[in-house]
Amino acid sequence: MIHDDRITRREALAQVALLLGTAISTPTLAAALDAGAGDAWRSPLGWVPRTLSPDQLELVAVMADHIIPATDTPGARGAGVHRFVDALLTDHYPADDRQRFLAGLGDVDARARSRQSKRFSECTPVEQVAMLKEMDEAAYSPGGDLSERPPETWFFRRLKEVTLVGYYTSDIGASRELRVNPMGLFRGDIPFPPSGGREWS
Amino acid sequence: MITYDAIVIGSGITGGWAAKELTEKGLRTLVVERGRNVVHRKDYITEHKPVWEFPLRNARLSVGTKGAEAYPIQARTSQFRESNKHFFMPDRKNPYVEEKPFTWIQGDQVGGKSLIWGRQVYRWSDLDFEANLRDGHGVDWPIRYADIAPWYSYVERFIGVSGEKLGLPHLPDGEFQPPMEMNAGEKFVKAGIEKVFPDRHVTVGRVAILTQRIGDRLPCHYCGPCERGCSTGSYFSSQASTLPAAQATGRLTIVPDSVVHSVLYDAATNRVTGVRVVDAKTKATREYYARLVFVCASALGTARILLNSTSTRFPNGLANSSGVLGHYLMDHHFLAGASGHIDGLLDRYYQGNRPNGIYIPRFRNLGDDASRRDYMRGFGYQGGASRGGWGRGGGQVGFGIELKRRLQEPGGWTFNMTGFGECLPREDNFAALSDQTDEFGMPVLRIHCTWGDNELGMRKDMAASAAQMLEAAGCKDVRTHDANKVDALGAEPGLGIHEMGTARMGRDPKTSVLNAYNQAHDVPNLFVTDGACMTSSSCVNPSITYMALTARACDHAVAEMKRGNV
Numbered sequence: 103m104i105h106d107d108r109i110t111r112r113e114a115l116a117q118v119a120l121l122l123g124t125a126i127s128t129p130t131l132a133a134a135l136d137a138g139a140g141d142a143w144r145s146p147l148g149w150v151p152r153t154l155s156p157d158q159l160e161l162v163a164v165m166a167d168h169i170i171p172a173t174d175t176p177g178a179r180g181a182g183v184h185r186f187v188d189a190l191l192t193d194h195y196p197a198d199d200r201q202r203f204l205a206g207l208g209d210v211d212a213r214a215r216s217r218q219s220k221r222f223s224e225c226t227p228v229e230q231v232a233m234l235k236e237m238d239e240a241a242y243s244p245g246g247d248l249s250e251r252p253p254e255t256w257f258f259r260r261l262k263e264v265t266l267v268g269y270y271t272s273d274i275g276a277s278r279e280l281r282v283n284p285m286g287l288f289r290g291d292i293p294f295p296p297s298g299g300r301e302w303s
Numbered sequence: 304m305i306t307y308d309a310i311v312i313g314s315g316i317t318g319g320w321a322a323k324e325l326t327e328k329g330l331r332t333l334v335v336e337r338g339r340n341v342v343h344r345k346d347y348i349t350e351h352k353p354v355w356e357f358p359l360r361n362a363r364l365s366v367g368t369k370g371a372e373a374y375p376i377q378a379r380t381s382q383f384r385e386s387n388k389h390f391f392m393p394d395r396k397n398p399y400v401e402e403k404p405f406t407w408i409q410g411d412q413v414g415g416k417s418l419i420w421g422r423q424v425y426r427w428s429d430l431d432f433e434a435n436l437r438d439g440h441g442v443d444w445p446i447r448y449a450d451i452a453p454w455y456s457y458v459e460r461f462i463g464v465s466g467e468k469l470g471l472p473h474l475p476d477g478e479f480q481p482p483m484e485m486n487a488g489e490k491f492v493k494a495g496i497e498k499v500f501p502d503r504h505v506t507v508g509r510v511a512i513l514t515q516r517i518g519d520r521l522p523c524h525y526c527g528p529c530e531r532g533c534s535t536g537s538y539f540s541s542q543a544s545t546l547p548a549a550q551a552t553g554r555l556t557i558v559p560d561s562v563v564h565s566v567l568y569d570a571a572t573n574r575v576t577g578v579r580v581v582d583a584k585t586k587a588t589r590e591y592y593a594r595l596v597f598v599c600a601s602a603l604g605t606a607r608i609l610l611n612s613t614s615t616r617f618p619n620g621l622a623n624s625s626g627v628l629g630h631y632l633m634d635h636h637f638l639a640g641a642s643g644h645i646d647g648l649l650d651r652y653y654q655g656n657r658p659n660g661i662y663i664p665r666f667r668n669l670g671d672d673a674s675r676r677d678y679m680r681g682f683g684y685q686g687g688a689s690r691g692g693w694g695r696g697g698g699q700v701g702f703g704i705e706l707k708r709r710l711q712e713p714g715g716w717t718f719n720m721t722g723f724g725e726c727l728p729r730e731d732n733f734a735a736l737s738d739q740t741d742e743f744g745m746p747v748l749r750i751h752c753t754w755g756d757n758e759l760g761m762r763k764d765m766a767a768s769a770a771q772m773l774e775a776a777g778c779k780d781v782r783t784h785d786a787n788k789v790d791a792l793g794a795e796p797g798l799g800i801h802e803m804g805t806a807r808m809g810r811d812p813k814t815s816v817l818n819a820y821n822q823a824h825d826v827p828n829l830f831v832t833d834g835a836c837m838t839s840s841s842c843v844n845p846s847i848t849y850m851a852l853t854a855r856a857c858d859h860a861v862a863e864m865k866r867g868n869v
């Protein structure tokens with residue numbers, strides 16, 4: 103495994119952010135990471151969310167980073183998935199979907215308050231993962247019509263979907279976690295190694 | 304007075320061909336294009352752009368999403384994305400009245416839809432040209448395969464077609480470059496289907512994409528999204544192929560941003576004399592004159608221009624003494640088929656983005672008893688196999704490191720196929736002028752088009768036969784699909800983007816607009832060679848037939864001109 107000390111630093115900073123909760127705003131964090139971590143945070147200085155509040159942005163970043171955490175490559179936070187989500191909500195989602203997604207974020211905090219008497223971002227990673235597991239299992243439980251499931255079902259599926267899109271279409275996700283399919287030749291039927299092979303992004 | 308030898312309305316697939324043929328035969332030719340200019344290479348602004356550089360990561364801009372607001376109709380096709388929306392027409396520029404669900408996809412630029420077309424090219428056969436005569440729907444084609452075969456060859460050699468020869472009488476072989484390769488999943492399904500159904504064939508798609516160089520057009524480099532434009536000219540477009548050839552003669556003039564309002568007609572000589580144009584930017588009107596007019600404005604665009612070209616002699620539209628202009632609108636119906644999983648083959652993969660899939664030629668109603676069904680005509684399938692990508696994670700339980708590890712490797716194989724079915728020509732499927740006008744002062748079309756019982760019956764077989772073949776091939780979890788909904792969007796007419804038939808060819812001037820050479824029965828120096836000319840629809844992708852008919856019509860027109868007949 104290749105050791106990348108930039109990632110270590112990024113992970114450390116992400117951990118700090120997690121511990122500090124909303125005390126440090128994400129744009130500020132982004133700027134901090136930009137200063138030291140090169141290409142990991144390709145956000146122009148001064149980037150601010152256009153739909154999400156700083157608290158909501160942080161909530162998205164925390165949840166997305168649990169869905170796709172840092173390993174030997176950066177995770178969702180490192181790939182800026184939360185900024186992508188803000189762009190989607192602002193420039194792509196119809197108004198009713200946007201409201202539904204924002205309401206879903208509110209429900210997550212409500213769930214955290216009822217379980218832990220804290221906002222989700224203020225819970226420990228263990229507590230956060232436990233709550234996400236509940237939502238994940240409810241969202242993908244077999245049977246039943248999707249439309250008849252409780253609202254958080256829609257929200258969690260959507261959150262996971264946008265996290266995957268945001269991550270695997272980022273430079274990090276597409277070209278470091280996975281491989282960009284090279285142009286040049288087409289080879290229709292080639293061997294794939296039994297382990298360690300990576301799919302084309 | 305600005306006079307040319309010939310005027311071509313439209314610069315898409317057929318307009319480009321008309322421009323090339325007419326200029327190469329010595330005619331000073333004006334191409335009038337309603338959309339903006341698109342310069343080969345320079346204006347392919349998203350070509351090879353990495354996905355992470357798109358703010359929405361090349362999102363599919365579906366109806367109702369922000370980003371698709373100016374495109375409520377265009378956004379209905381899955382082809383419409385963040386990366387190529389600039390090659391579609393904002394709907395306010397050419398609105399229409401939708402009496403029944405009908406999707407009109409429009410490429411509003413020099414090159415037209417040749418920039419964004421599907422590139423699948425299949426020859427017709429006499430099974431198609433004789434279909435109307437055989438079952439009595441529509442009128443008889445005035446031509447047969449032998450009339451067009453040499454023109455198919457002529458076109459194929461110029462545009463470059465890669466594909467595999469099959470020796471089938473109902474899907475004639477052409478002048479093919481080497482075919483693209485199938486992947487392991489496709490080879491598996493092909494072997495399985497052909498073993499159980501010896502009369503059916505699975506082949507790689509025949510596409511107007513080079514696997515060998517032609518002049519300065521290079522073989523495909525498999526970047527994938529052709530619809531963003533191709534700087535190496537590897538797929539056929541007007542920009543890469545026909546317009547440069549026309550330009551090279553020194554006899555071509557193109558005027559973009561010029562909306563043709565009507566074709567000018569002189570009753571004294573019974574000839575068209577030119578076109579009236581509205582400048583798309585200034586709205587000023589101007590006229591161009593020529594000895595010959597080719598209308599290549601797309602099936603519906605052409606119908607609209609001709610219907611709007613009225614005179615005392617032709618009060619219901621130019622060259623419309625038959626009254627059929629605008630009627631017999633057809634499209635291919637699709638989005639009915641099946642998909643299934645393939646066990647194993649996890650040690651096989653592919654490299655490069657092949658802009659092509661597989662094709663299963665028609666096997667129903669070929670004239671033999673065995674394949675006959677309770678509907679008329681037939682369908683072919685397009686599809687392909689692939690291994691699951693990271694998107695599959697969105698439909699599965701689990702998150703965290705385990706999910707990330709799981710999505711690092713490709714998933715299992717899936718094979719998906721959808722039928723493309725022939726549509727019968729019916730008088731009650733039509734486009735006519737409404738009483739509303741657009742920003743250029745032209746009446747907008749009202750379009751009334753529905754699938755009939757024959758199409759709906761065929762769709763059931765399209766889904767069922769797909770499932771039957773996939774199961775026979777050994778696929779698991781086989782599921783059928785049919786996106787069609789009654790009087791609603793899903794697989795509505797127009798969505799196939801093969802609209803055709805509004806100024807059909809025929810033997811009898813009383814029941815058709817054009818003769819065997821795409822020449823108007825009523826007006827000898829007026830030609831229509833786009834999809835409007837089609838007398839029936841076959842089930843194969845139509846563009847190469849339009850191209851061959853265009854080249855043939857140009858040959859005839861210039862010969863007639865030299866004889867002094869037009």
